[in-house]
Amino acid sequence: VIRPFSAARPHLPLGSGREFDRIRSIIQMLGERGGGLGDDCALIAERDSFLAISTDVSVERVHFHLDWIDLQEAGWRAAAAALSDLAAEGAQAIGLLSAVTVPAGAAEAELLEVMAGIAAAAEFAEAQVIGGDLSAGPIWSMAVTVVGRVGVPITRAGAKPGDELWVTGELGAARVALDAWRRGEEPSPEARARFAHPEPRIEAGRWLAANSVRAMIDVSDGIAGDARHLSAASDVEIAIDLESLPLGPGVMEAAKRQKISAGQFAAEAGEDYELLAALPADFNAELEFSRDCGLALTRIGRVAEGSGVRFLSMGRPIELGGFDHFG
Amino acid sequence: VIRPFSAARPHLPLGSGREFDRIRSIIQMLGERGGGLGDDCALIAERDSFLAISTDVSVERVHFHLDWIDLQEAGWRAAAAALSDLAAEGAQAIGLLSAVTVPAGAAEAELLEVMAGIAAAAEFAEAQVIGGDLSAGPIWSMAVTVVGRVGVPITRAGAKPGDELWVTGELGAARVALDAWRRGEEPSPEARARFAHPEPRIEAGRWLAANSVRAMIDVSDGIAGDARHLSAASDVEIAIDLESLPLGPGVMEAAKRQKISAGQFAAEAGEDYELLAALPADFNAELEFSRDCGLALTRIGRVAEGSGVRFLSMGRPIELGGFDHFG
Numbered sequence: 125v126i127r128p129f130s131a132a133r134p135h136l137p138l139g140s141g142r143e144f145d146r147i148r149s150i151i152q153m154l155g156e157r158g159g160g161l162g163d164d165c166a167l168i169a170e171r172d173s174f175l176a177i178s179t180d181v182s183v184e185r186v187h188f189h190l191d192w193i194d195l196q197e198a199g200w201r202a203a204a205a206a207l208s209d210l211a212a213e214g215a216q217a218i219g220l221l222s223a224v225t226v227p228a229g230a231a232e233a234e235l236l237e238v239m240a241g242i243a244a245a246a247e248f249a250e251a252q253v254i255g256g257d258l259s260a261g262p263i264w265s266m267a268v269t270v271v272g273r274v275g276v277p278i279t280r281a282g283a284k285p286g287d288e289l290w291v292t293g294e295l296g297a298a299r300v301a302l303d304a305w306r307r308g309e310e311p312s313p314e315a316r317a318r319f320a321h322p323e324p325r326i327e328a329g330r331w332l333a334a335n336s337v338r339a340m341i342d343v344s345d346g347i348a349g350d351a352r353h354l355s356a357a358s359d360v361e362i363a364i365d366l367e368s369l370p371l372g373p374g375v376m377e378a379a380k381r382q383k384i385s386a387g388q389f390a391a392e393a394g395e396d397y398e399l400l401a402a403l404p405a406d407f408n409a410e411l412e413f414s415r416d417c418g419l420a421l422t423r424i425g426r427v428a429e430g431s432g433v434r435f436l437s438m439g440r441p442i443e444l445g446g447f448d449h450f451g
Numbered sequence: 452v453i454r455p456f457s458a459a460r461p462h463l464p465l466g467s468g469r470e471f472d473r474i475r476s477i478i479q480m481l482g483e484r485g486g487g488l489g490d491d492c493a494l495i496a497e498r499d500s501f502l503a504i505s506t507d508v509s510v511e512r513v514h515f516h517l518d519w520i521d522l523q524e525a526g527w528r529a530a531a532a533a534l535s536d537l538a539a540e541g542a543q544a545i546g547l548l549s550a551v552t553v554p555a556g557a558a559e560a561e562l563l564e565v566m567a568g569i570a571a572a573a574e575f576a577e578a579q580v581i582g583g584d585l586s587a588g589p590i591w592s593m594a595v596t597v598v599g600r601v602g603v604p605i606t607r608a609g610a611k612p613g614d615e616l617w618v619t620g621e622l623g624a625a626r627v628a629l630d631a632w633r634r635g636e637e638p639s640p641e642a643r644a645r646f647a648h649p650e651p652r653i654e655a656g657r658w659l660a661a662n663s664v665r666a667m668i669d670v671s672d673g674i675a676g677d678a679r680h681l682s683a684a685s686d687v688e689i690a691i692d693l694e695s696l697p698l699g700p701g702v703m704e705a706a707k708r709q710k711i712s713a714g715q716f717a718a719e720a721g722e723d724y725e726l727l728a729a730l731p732a733d734f735n736a737e738l739e740f741s742r743d744c745g746l747a748l749t750r751i752g753r754v755a756e757g758s759g760v761r762f763l764s765m766g767r768p769i770e771l772g773g774f775d776h777f778g
Contacts, residue, residue, distance in 0.1 A: 146585060149559060150566050157570045159546060159579035166546060166581035168598060170497050177504075177581070179596050181550035183588045218495060219486060223508035223550075223594040232476060239477050243484045252486035254493035254504070257594075258473060261510045267550040267584075267594030269506050271495060 136162035136280050137359075139352025139433075141345075162357065163279045164212040164341060165272075176272045178209035184264040192305045195234055195264070197320040199241025202266035205344060207249045207324035208397040212342040213279070214333025215272030217326055219254035220246045222268050225261030238266065249326045274333070280357035282339035283402035289362060289425035290410070292328045292399045292417075295347065296379075296386075297372025299393030303382075314373035322397040328417045332401050335409060339402040348391045348444040350400055351425075351433045358402070361430030366391055366437045370422040385437060392445055402427055463489035463607050464686075466679025466760075468672075489684065490606045491539040491668060492599075503599045505536035511591040519632045522561055522591070524647040526568025529593035532671060534576045534651035535724040539669040540606070541660025542599030544653055546581035547573045549595050552588030565593065576653045601660070607684035609666035610729035616689060616752035617737070619655045619726045619744075621645075622674065623706075623713075624699025626720030630709075641700035649724040655744045659728050662736060666729040675718045675771040677727055678752075678760045685729070688757030693718055693764045697749040712764060719772055729754055 135151055135158065138144040151161050160167060165176035182202035184190065190198070203220060210217050222242050226235055235258075246253050251270070283289075297318035304311035311319075325342070332340060339358050343350050347364065355362045366387025379389035410421040435444050462478055462485065465471040478488050487494060492503035509529035511517065517525070530547060537544050549569050553562055562585075573580050578597070610616075624645035631638035638646075652669070659667060666685050670677050674691065682689045693714025706716035737748040762771050 143585060146559060146562060149563060150583075153563050153567060154570050154580055157574050157580055159581045161580070161582065166548060166598075168502070168545060168581075172498075175495070175502055175598075177546075177548060177596070177598060179506075179548040179550045179582060179584055179594065181552060181584050181586045181594060183552055183586045185589075186587050219493060219504075221493060221504060221506040221596060223506045223596075225508060225510055225592065232473060235473060236476060236480050240480060243481050247484050253481055253484055253488070254486045254495075255488065255506060256477075257506055257508050258470060259508045259510045260513050261592065262512075262589050265508075265552065265588065265592060267506065267508060267596075269504070269548060269550075269594075269596040271493075271502075271504060 135160065136357035138162055139349060139356045141349055164209040165215065167277050173273050173275050174277050176210055176213045176215040176274050176277060177269065178206055179267060179269040180206035180209065181265065181267040193320045195237040196241035198264065199238040199266060200245045200321055203242045203245035203268050204322045204324045204397060206268040206270040207245060207326060208342040208344060210270050210272040211325040211329035212340050212399055213274055213277050214329050214340065215274035216330060217249040217251035217270060217272045219252050219271045220268060221255035222253065222266055223257040225259050225265035227263055228260060238264065242268065245324065249324055278333050278337055278340045280339055280341050280354050283354060283358035283360050283427045284338060285360060285427055285429045286405050287338055287402040287427040288405055288407065288423055289364065289427060290401050290403055290421050291343065291370065291424050292325055292421055293419050294370045294372035295396050295398060296375040296390035296393040298395035299389065300372065300374040300378040303378055312374055318372055319395060324397065325399050328419055329399055331413055331417055332399065336404055336407060337401045338404065341400050343396050343398045343400050344394060346392050346394045347400060354400060354402065355431065355433050359431065361428045361432055362425060363428065363434045363436060364425035366435055368422065368424045370420055387437060388442065388444060391435060462487065463684035465489055466676060466683045468676055491536040492542065494604050500600050500602050501604050503537055503540045503542040503601050503604060504596065505533055506594060506596040507533035507536065508592060508594040520647045522564040523568035525591065526565040526593060527572045527648055530569040530572035530595050531649045531651045531724060533595040533597040534572060534653060535669040535671060537597050537599040538652040538656035539667050539726055540601055540604050541656050541667065542601035543657060544576040544578035544597060544599045546579050546598050547595060548582035549580065549593055550584040552586050552592040554590055555587060565591065569595065572651065576651050605660050605664055605667045607666055607668050607681050610681060610685035610687050610754045611665060612687060612754055612756045613732050614665055614729040614754040615732055615734065615750055616691065616754060617728050617730055617748050618670065618674065618697065618751050619652055619748055620746050621697045621699035622723050622725060623702035623717035623720040625722035626716065627699065627701040627705045630705055639701055645699055646722060651724065652726050655746055656726055658740060658744055659726065663731055663734060664728045665731065668727050670723050670725045670727050671721060673719050673721045674727060681727060681729065682758065682760050686758065688755045688759055688761065689752055690755065690761045690763060691752035693762055695749065695751045697747055714764060715769065715771060718762060
């Protein structure tokens with residue numbers, strides 16, 4: 125029996141949340157039949173590197189609506205969400221497999237639009253479409269599996285007391301677009317693009333992996349939820365200053381409309397697909413990062429001994445919710 | 452850019468059929484963004500072996516109905532169908548990732564049943580569950596991705612004129628069960644088991660890979676369809692004697708009911724998950740195979756120069772249909 129690397133490492137604990145309670149139940153039921161679960165990617169050891177693999181399903185009317193975005197954008201998003209897990213492992217992308225469920229009555233041209241979006245995201249990440257499956261079904265659904273390679277995998281475990289917490293890009297704009305659509309309005313082109321066309325941070329993940337990053341996770345469920353996974357997996361306490369979060373276009377106005385702070389809005393927003401990274405306290409190469417990756421890198425918090433995540437607004441603790449695809 | 456092995460090999464041509472016309476359109480649209488498509492598995496070259504990867508989606512009301520089989524069986528089938536692709540590549544299984552869509556209102560216990568079925572199939576194949584994803588959705592849907600390792604991959608290409616064609620196990624019993632359910636009857640326990648609990652032929656695939664097999668495919672869409680893929684990928688003509696097909700339990704009676712020959716019934720049946728293999732003409736180790744794998748290996752046809760598949764009944768040509776998941 126060949127064992128994946130995962131067999132040699134324990135499952136990583138997950139943070140709180142209903143979706144993660146379900147996953148905890150599954151991991152418990154699996155017992156020794158599960159291997160190395162709870163990270164962004166599964167890892168398979170090769171002689172001098174690891175294969176990193178992750179699968180991500182994107183379902184019409186759950187993850188997207190076709191009166192919000194077109195089929196090509198839906199395909200891009202589905203692939204980008206999966207590729208984002210490779211980014212969080214510090215991996216280079218190799219290939220992608222897509223299992224697509226096609227509603228009865230869909231034209232062949234529509235399926236080609238979905239696949240064109242998936243292929244464009246693969247090309248953006250310098251990966252090829254290397255396999256897939258098709259089925260009929262009641263709605264569009266794209267299960268995308270990505271395969272990458274990494275010399276030293278960056279897991280969610282590894283953040284150490286004294287480290288500082290950083291995030292790539294900007295947060296909250298995908299939620300701005302979602303909130304607009306849910307009100308029946310069309311979002312600004314800038315906010316819309318963040319939802320419809322998220323760029324997997326493969327290059328940023330590899331840059332950070334080559335520059336002393338200790339632990340990393342992609343922010344797909346909102347920092348409020350994903351920071352909890354990093355904290356649980358690394359067995360550390362994390363403190364995040366809401367005022368320091370880098371805000372995407374339209375976040376200030378959207379937060380005001382909901383009568384919450386912009387920081388809270390950004391922290392509870394999902395679908396951002398940025399990277400949350402723990403770096404040693406002496407890290408100060410954020411300008412180099414920005415120059416190389418064309419992207420901001422912002423210090424947003426600190427790692428300490430203990431457990432759990434504390435969110436601070438004006439220095440005072442505040443309770444935040446997460447983002448739940450089962451919600 | 453790391454290129455998978457697939458980049459170095461051309462796509463393999465597929466046989467005829469509406470589902471495969473869709474795939475041909477996708478492959479054409481992908482152009483250089485697609486790599487090595489048209490085989491049972493994607494292949495990624497490592498130093499002295501290949502990673503083989505395949506993804507397979509199983510959708511409620513398309514691939515199975517829950518008044519036919521229970522959720523644990525649905526999970527097993529979904530995983531077994533994907534593992535069958537590893538078998539056809541001659542690969543050893545390593546791990547499995549499952550993206551499961553859960554209908555609103557499903558109890559947590561139901562999700563655990565699905566996952567228990569997936570885990571049992573993984574264990575049967577000596578693989579671990581190494582990752583996955585969960586989403587809400589309108590119906591149960593399981594997209595299973597399997598990862599395996601193989602020294603020398605056995606593709607669909609490689610059958611040579613003069614080879615003989617063999618099939619593992621027995622054919623047609625899953626269709627016997629399907630036909631019974633569609634008539635509103637309960638199938639025999641033997642036929643039911645072939646549909647609800649197909650065993651991925653990993654061990655048989657590895658045995659054949661170690662014993663001079665030239666080309667292999669799993670029979671998931673029926674030999675009538677899958678032999679066409681083998682013929683197209685290997686650029687050879689294949690002749691199959693319908694009277695020689697090994698028949699599963701209940702096939703004789705079910706064929707009589709439909710007023711077709713048992714051989715035609717078995718050849719047009721899907722969901723069998725046996726292996727169709729081209730072996731050199733001097734192969735004669737079928738008894739050894741049966742002793743080692745606990746399974747029949749039956750000679751059913753011949754490979755010749757030319758193209759296409761000829762089905763012969765009592766020595767005379769006969770036209771057959773295939774099995775279509777889009778049907």
